[in-house]
Amino acid sequence: MKIFAFINQKGGVGKTTIAINLARALSLRDYKILLIDFDPQANAGSGLGIKVGKEESIYQAIIEGYCEKFIKNPFPNLYLLPSSIDLVGLEVELVEYPNREYVLKNLIKNSFYQDKPLKDFFDFIFIDSPPSLSLITVNILTACEGIIIPLQCEYYALEGLSLLVKTIRGIKKSLNPDLMLFGLVLTMYDKRNKLSHEVAEEAKEHFKWIIFNTLIPRSVRVSEAPSFGKPVIDYSPNNKASEAFLKLADEFLERIKSR
């Protein structure tokens, strides 16, 4: 299993932040990671200090059918296929495509990097997704093999899980039989706050088979890091959230090895 998507239709739950920082933590452990930003907001790019226009983004790569020349390399072992706001237009344009649900899957399958297929050059491919269950998200669900659900420790985020799981089951049945729920990460956890604790307990009960033990704490440094174009691990290495992301990387690797 190499291709993972960070998905949750509830907005602002930490999808981009976990995708960036888990990718960065794994790159520090000498794994080669490609982070694909498939959200028109292009936050994964700006969180790594990269902003591009339409011609240099995944939007153009989809039009051309290949993505090698669009891939950037902002940190050692960490590569990015950036997005742009023009991806919003893709939503409507995709409707007329013949295999409209498989556009991203085919892009990944048909592309190379330094003369190797993407899945051979990279150890893992991560995909950041927008907060919706639209055609862009369907494309992500058919392109990936494993799903990681970021879950903010708040009430509305917990409430949205049943819709998310239902949608994933639907895609697995109709478009991507290999799709698997790989993990659920509790984030923005504040141990002083009763609600955080209650949400965490509830999630552990319902998802005990996929929940990661590592909790990502709420920390101001995490929300400051993107304005410097850096993962929090580079911006504030001794911060408790940075340590948590490194621990999450170890837990992720253990789970991969034990499959």
Added chain:
Amino acid sequence: MKIFAFINQKGGVGKTTIAINLARALSLRDYKILLIDFDPQANAGSGLGIKVGKEESIYQAIIEGYCEKFIKNPFPNLYLLPSSIDLVGLEVELVEYPNREYVLKNLIKNSFYQDKPLKDFFDFIFIDSPPSLSLITVNILTACEGIIIPLQCEYYALEGLSLLVKTIRGIKKSLNPDLMLFGLVLTMYDKRNKLSHEVAEEAKEHFKWIIFNTLIPRSVRVSEAPSFGKPVIDYSPNNKASEAFLKLADEFLERIKSR
């Protein structure tokens, strides 16, 4: 100006929370408010203690063309037209509708409440929106007269503003010439945190003509309230966020009167 939408494609920035609590604050000042939940996540409903199935939601109201029988009244002067997850399907179904961009606008225009047109019975109509710029959001932008932009005091939220303003300008030109940016509300403001202050200063500079002076502080009580199905004003009346929402209501009314 009576119909306001709470819009921001960035996820988790406080759209639902501000829509619910501003509506509740105005209802305490004896204004009759209809809150329309046009987000498939249906958070505005659950934040008021209401969850309904497809047949009792706005999804069904759109099919029938009228909404009176679907309107609930959870608090004095505060009415809700609830959503359901089936609204996700509307996104695809709307594509074949003849006036697909005006479905919500026509529903509001053609509906009555206690024998009066909606705009005559209610003092204000608020619309909560999903975190996207899809056809559902286009419907909201053509149905409303004024836009209120909730802005979380974080970097990614600030970054998304230019895309939002561009989209609003596009809709004003093509589908809704009366559309106006009415206000911008800074929320989840944490005075101990440098980033909050920087984002607030930057937003005040670029949007000084529409920004509300009232800042909504970050407060755990706000995120606890939805699990009790209540606005924070009812759940924790003496909380600093509750006071801020009441102040925001006064500022909102002043701005309406001085137009």
